[in-house]
Each structure stands twice: as C-alpha cells, then as structure tokens.
Amino acid sequence: VGESVTGRVLGVLAAFTADRPELTLTEISRRAGLPLTTAHRIVGELTAWGALERVAGRYRIGLRLWEVGALAPRGLGLRESAMPFLEDLYEVTRQNVQLAVLDGTDAVYLERISGRGAVNVITRVGGRLPLHATGVGLVLLAHAPAELQERVLAGPLRRYTPKTRCDPGELRRVLAEVRRTGVAVTDGQIELVALSVAAPVFGQRGEVAAALSVVVPAEGTDPRAYVPAVRAAARAISRALGAPERFRSSEGRLTSHDPARMLGR
C-alpha cells in the first residue's frame, strides 16, 4: 500500500495518534516517510476537504473525517444500539462502563461512561488494549477463532502489574472458564486498584459482536454483586442487535459459578 498515492494518503492519516494528535507539516512528512513537497500537496487536499484541520500552524484530524468514521457500523452504530443499556448499567454501578470490539489482536474501546468518583481506568474511546489483560479482551478472545487465540497466547504478553496473567497455560484455563460461565472476572490486570466484570454481546448471526464490562475498585468489592447486572445488560444489547435467542446467554447460569474462583481467591 505504501507506494501508491492511496497508500500515501493513508500514511498521512496514520501519522496522527492519540499521543500526537497535532502535527506540523514537517512532522507529518517525517512520520509518513514522504518528501516534504508530497506531504504538502496531500495535506493541502485533505485540509481543503475537511479530513484535516489547520490550527495555529499545526494540523489535526478534522471533523469531516470524524463524521465519515462515525458511519462505521462497528463504531458508533454498535455504540448507538448499546447506549441505553450502558446508561442503565452506569446508573446502578456509578463506576466505569465500557464497550469494546475485537480488532486484530486488540480490544478497541467504542464507549466508556465513567462516574466522577469512579476508579481510574486508562482506557480511552477509540483506544486499544491487549486482549489478555482486560476483562473485555478475555471475553473477545474466549470466543475468537482458535488460530487467533494461539497467536495471542504465543505472546508477547505484556505485564502491567504483578497480577497480570502472562502464562499461556493459565490464560487457556481462564478462557475456558469464561466460555463456560459466560462472564470474565479479572482484578488488578492493568491497574492493581481495578476489578473488571465482562460479558459477551452477540450479533445477528450469533457471533460475539462486542464485549461489555464494568470496572470497579478492587478493594472491598465482591464481583458477584456485578455479574447479574453485566450479564443482563449484555443480553439486552444482544437482543437489540437482533441476536438469535439461543445466543443471548452463555451456558453458565447465574448460580452455577463462583467469580471468586476465577480470581483465584
């Protein structure tokens, strides 16, 4: 892709990241690996169209590209269907409620609703985190093709905290448990202070379309208190997406498993 003009246009867009959302023309040219004159021409056309905006000599992603991106069915479309149920879940927990989808070997966060007093989380709407270390990631990975599971488990598996599970054998057992119970309960995987309860959201063809989680303070939390609310919300979103009835719930029943066991407590 890199050699064609289309590839160069995409290279200019990819130069912008969450860490570097505003760039000078020189920075764009360097990050995209393009001669300054080429970068200048492409940036000019992108700015005229509204894909980029220029403010005080620096460029940033423009509102028009945000609008086009908002048409992605797996972006705002899915989020729109899920939003009322995410709101409900937020109301009863007042912590962090998150919705994520699988992309490559990452969980991409479509939505995060956080209370002002909620435990701090590092996720960002439009951001990515690895599958092995997050509740939503484990749910997505548990239902992913075996080939993807093997690729992820083959590593590298980043250690965020002393509690982060990085052992492929242990992760394999956790994934089986997630499939069996229909819920992932993890604590201290990304930050020691946070505990996550996550469940799968099913789409029209019965595929796992997304994963939903609440992230709450690990200290003094009994995850069992959150499991029914998370599973009920995931069911409701699955229904809104048109999932066949048999896919709306995993095999596990609310009473048939013990989140404390999943945490290794």
Next chain:
Amino acid sequence: VGESVTGRVLGVLAAFTADRPELTLTEISRRAGLPLTTAHRIVGELTAWGALERVAGRYRIGLRLWEVGALAPRGLGLRESAMPFLEDLYEVTRQNVQLAVLDGTDAVYLERISGRGAVNVITRVGGRLPLHATGVGLVLLAHAPAELQERVLAGPLRRYTPKTRCDPGELRRVLAEVRRTGVAVTDGQIELVALSVAAPVFGQRGEVAAALSVVVPAEGTDPRAYVPAVRAAARAISRALGAPERFRSSEGRLTSHDPARMLGR
C-alpha cells in the same frame, strides 16, 4: 480536489452516508464518479488498510477509519471533556441531552444521550441539522461571525413544522435574545412535540466551542425548569475546556429573562 488521486480517495469515502452506510463496488464507483477499475483499485487499498471493511459483497466504513476520526479534537476530544457533565444533566432530566459544534452552516452532533422514555428526536451522533431550526444551532449561530449569520439568514431556511421560524427578521431578533440571555429556548422547530433549551460552551480562547441542549416534551413543560441546569452544565464544560472565567457565562442572569417570551407565548 476531484481530479487528483487524493480527491478520488476522498470521493470514495464520501460515497458512504448515513442513509447508505453499505455499498457495492458498482455503487461506490457510480457515487464517486469513478471508472469501475479505478474504484476497484482504491477500494482494495482502503480495505487492506482497514478504512473500509467488506461484509458479504458490500463495503462499509471500517473500524480503523473510526479510530483515526476519533482523534479529531472537535469530535471525541471535546465529547470526552463534556461527558461527565452531560451525564449529570441526563440524570436530572432523563430526557435527551445533546452536544453539537458548528461546521459550515450546520450543527454537527457530537453526542446524544437519550432516556428510553424520552421524547423522540431525529438527531444522530455524527449527523447534521441546520442552524436556524435547532436550539444548539441558534446558540452556535448567535455567536458566529456576522458573515456566516447573513449567509444562513439569506436562506434557504427549511420549514420542518408550522412553528419553524423561517423569517430572517424574526430569527435576527431571536439571535439577539440568545446572546443577551445566554440561552436559547425553542419549541416545535423540528418536531412539534419537542422543546429545546440550549446554552453555549466556551473554549480556551473564549470562543464558543460547542453548544449543549436538553430536548424535552413540549407539552406541559415549563422551560424555566431546565434553564439553570443547562447553563450550569455548559459552565462546567467550559471550565473543563479551560475557558477564561469571564467567558463562562453570558451576560444574562438566571432571573433576568423569561424563556416564555422567547417562545412567543
């Protein structure tokens, strides 16, 4: 722009709209005005990169473009700062809470939180509505450069309902009132059943960065009940954006104006 390769790439992206979010290659080629072979090549490269996704022979905007779009400071960035206060406003109203920015002669909706029992609104995240007919639009227009105001008032001014204000003279009076009171109160402009209370959100340089509104049922609503909450939320978001103190509130005070007069009741 249309003649260059960059222009063709943007033309392919612009072929997708909210009404037509999924397209065949033939449809893309027709809507972008490109020969089928050219469209085929560009679509292939966009799909390989993730800007488009192919599902069952049709193309749609891909998650990677959504991610890049999410970097737009006027898109999710602004939304992220505003979200906790939009949540607060939603909690106390349980209706529709909306955040919009000015783009060209439209209001572009960055966020909408709607209760399940809320009055129906036609807005959509990433969607546009004209400035003269919406509460957020009147706020944005009231603080826009005179040149833009004249351009909008020169029309065409679409009539959505018998109540939609389409008279330039009347709209000029309303805009002055919005500037004076710091709030726009409109009813039945887009749909007869809905009433909107909107206020400006100020940015770092004291500019109007966005507008915030609640949309509630027109029937039996006293808009005065919503004005303080909307203005307080707009102030809080302005503070979060780093607005200078003197810009956080317009001249009007809560007690100094009468929303009923703005409605012409």
